[in-house]
Amino acid sequence: MKPYLLAIETSCDETAIAIMEGSSPKSHLCITQAMHNKFGGVVPELAARSHQKNILFLIDRTFKKANIEASQLDAIAFTQGPGLLGGLLVGGCMAKGLAYGWQLPLISVNHLIAHLTVNFIGKEEVPYPFLGLVVSGGHTILLHVEKKKCTVLGESLDDAVGEVFDKTGNLLNFPYPGGIRIDKMATKGDFTKFTFPIAKVKPFHFSFSGVKTAIRVFIERKKKEDDNFVRDNKANLCASIRYYLIQPLIKETIKAMQVTKLKRLVVGGGVAANILLQKELKYFALQKGWELHIPPVNYCTDNGVMIGVEAYFKWKKKKFANFNVVSYSRCDWTL
Ligand code: KG4
Numbered sequence: 001m002k003p004y005l006l007a008i009e010t011s012c013d014e015t016a017i018a019i020m021e022g023s024s025p026k027s028h029l030c031i032t033q034a035m036h037n038k039f040g041g042v043v044p045e046l047a048a049r050s051h052q053k054n055i056l057f058l059i060d061r062t063f064k065k066a067n068i069e070a071s072q073l074d075a076i077a078f079t080q081g082p083g084l085l086g087g088l089l090v091g092g093c094m095a096k097g098l099a100y101g102w103q104l105p106l107i108s109v110n111h112l113i114a115h116l117t118v119n120f121i122g123k124e125e126v127p128y129p130f131l132g133l134v135v136s137g138g139h140t141i142l143l144h145v146e147k148k149k150c151t152v153l154g155e156s157l158d159d160a161v162g163e164v165f166d167k168t169g170n171l172l173n174f175p176y177p178g179g180i181r182i183d184k185m186a187t188k189g190d191f192t193k194f195t196f197p198i199a200k201v202k203p204f205h206f207s208f209s210g211v212k213t214a215i216r217v218f219i220e221r222k223k224k225e226d227d228n229f230v231r232d233n234k235a236n237l238c239a240s241i242r243y244y245l246i247q248p249l250i251k252e253t254i255k256a257m258q259v260t261k262l263k264r265l266v267v268g269g270g271v272a273a274n275i276l277l278q279k280e281l282k283y284f285a286l287q288k289g290w291e292l293h294i295p296p297v298n299y300c301t302d303n304g305v306m307i308g309v310e311a312y313f314k315w316k317k318k319k320f321a322n323f324n325v326v327s328y329s330r331c332d333w334t335l
């Protein structure tokens with residue numbers, strides 16, 4: 001019989017809960033915190049307080065939706081990190097409290113690995129080895145993932161790609177988070193209309209702060225000349241911004257696949273939902289004979305199911321956590 005697992009995700013601005021039967025969700029619910037919209041980004045302290053307010057109610061609702069009792073659970077999983085520490089502590093303390101009270105094993109999950117292994121929802125095994133590309137609001141990272149080891153090949157030296165989508169989204173008057181809005185609007189535009197710089201950094205690494213500033217300076221200058229510049233050029237701006245943010249991801253991923261000689265590419269994180277990124281990766285996968293895994297759109301952005309899927313693979317290996325396990329805002333890959 002497959003285990004029932006309760007999975008808790010609180011690393012950023014989504015309070016997300018899933019009840020899993022093995023690696024398949026029985027029910028899952030998510031509250032996206034709307035109060036950050038007016039600040040144009042996530043305010044960590046507000047996020048933590050909101051997780052605190054909603055978490056118990058959401059766990060209760062998820063149980064009811066799955067139609068199972070707490071006594072049927074086999075383990076409790078939670079996001080240990082990386083993420084915003086306040087929120088992680090709320091989820092971690094809740095998981096520990098419930099596991100202690102119900103006498104259940106505890107499973108701590110790495111949020112970035114979960115963004116990748118959610119691709120194997122409903123499966124019994126993760127097919128190692130693979131190149132992992134995690135592209136989200138907090139991370140842009142290329143990982144060489146083997147059965148017993150995970151090596152960072154490269155990452156962003158400054159902003160994460162999702163963060164730049166959201167910050168440029170603010171400049172274009174889109175509500176937060178702007179990534180998905182830029183992506184949708186870009187499909188109606190011409191990316192050749194505006195040119196932005198691509199940073200030259202060491203192989204497999206990324207840098208987005210330069211292009212972020214270049215976009216901001218360009219838009220501010222154009223707005224001084226013409227009040228309606230953004231309104232009248234929105235689709236073309238979105239297409240160009242998307243192009244210059246996605247190109248480095250494609251280029252470094254191809255390089256990493258070639259150098260590592262891996263044949264399997266696994267992608268995850270909110271920006272994995274990007275239409276251009278998906279289109280280009282599918283094209284190269286076909287051309288180069290790679291096996292490509294991209295999650296369904298609703299499992300790209302933060303969700304409880306990804307924590308549950310990774311927890312199931314850890315449960316199978318009996319990789320349980322101690323009650324003194326500590327949440328971390330940044331990853332320690334030696335773990
Ligand atoms: O994985 P995620 O939910 O949270 C983190 O772990 O950071 O990713 C959220 C990020 C946001 O920056 C959001 O704008 C971006 O993913 N995002 C997108 C798209 N959908 C979500 N960026 C570009 N294109 C999209 N379609």
Ligand code: ZN
Binds near residue numbers: 137
């Ligand atoms: Zn995430």
